[in-house]
Structures are given as C-alpha cells and as structure tokens.
Amino acid sequence: MFEPTYRQHQILRYIAKNGITNINDKDNPNIELYWELVRAKYLKNFIGRGIYDWRFDITEKGEKYLESVIEKVKAEPFPIVDFNKLSEFGLIVEINRKVLHPLGLALCYKPDTGMSDGAYVSDDYVWEYDKATLKEDRVKYKAFIKNRIEILKELLKDEE
DSSP states (O other), X not given: OXXXXXXXXHHHHHHHHHOSEEEETTTXXXXXXXXXXXXXXXXXXXXXXXXXXXXXXXXXXXXXXXHHHHHHHHHSSSOOOOHHHHHHTTHHXXXXXXXXXXXXXXXXXXXXXXXXXXXEEOTTSOOOOOXXXXXXXXXXXXXXXXXXXXXXXXHHHHHO
C-alpha cells in the first residue's frame, strides 16, 4: 500500500491549503514526487499552459488521507518532530557524538521519510564523525540552542 513520504505529505498539505498548483517539470527537482502521488490517486493532473507545465489538484483520496493524518495528530498529546528536523537542528550528530558513539552505536534515519529504524552497531565498537561534519552540525546545534524557544513556537504554530 502506498504511503506518502514526508515530502509528499508536505506537497499534499500545500495543495490542499492553496488549491491548484502549477509545476514546470523542467525546473522542479521534486516532480517525480508529484507523479507518484498522481499514480497513487492522491493528486489529479492536467496540462497547464505549455508542454512542460502541469497543474495538480488534490483528489478526494488525498483529502481523506490528510483528514486521517489530522486525526492521528489530534490523538497525539504533542506535535512530533521527525528525524529530518532533528538533523536540521544538529541534534542527531550531537546525540550520536555525546551519547551513542561512545557506546559503539549510531542513530540512523531515512531522509526520504524522516523516520528511524534504530541505531547501527559498530563492528569495532567505535564511531567518529569527520571534522567537517562535526563543525557544520555544531553551528546548526548552537543556532538551535540559541533560538530554540522561537523555533519550537514556530513548530507548534505549524501544527495548528
């Protein structure tokens, strides 16, 4: 059974909120995400103004999917931040570096879904990031810590 990825879910939410969306498939690197949603009947498409222009609208199935997601979210006591967001904040590297790597573990997740299956186990019981990754994610982590209240307020607002 087809389950929309995190990015496809965002596309559906955008179209449901804003109505028919025009896409030029020459310029859009995510066009395949739209076509997968069309094939799964979450979106319908029709030709726009030019040969590469497509117009997408949400179908009844897409609307029902979004309604079911909203019901699941309402059942959750708090908004959920997926692993893509945690990584964007530099938290995955920080958790790995401070907690899991010393234990021979490394938290892993799938960027296309934002979900985690768990942690890798190192065959030599050691994990280390390269210096460039550490430096880049340290900057993201410090920015998150500095602005976390505003960031979290924004996340809560997005869920409403």
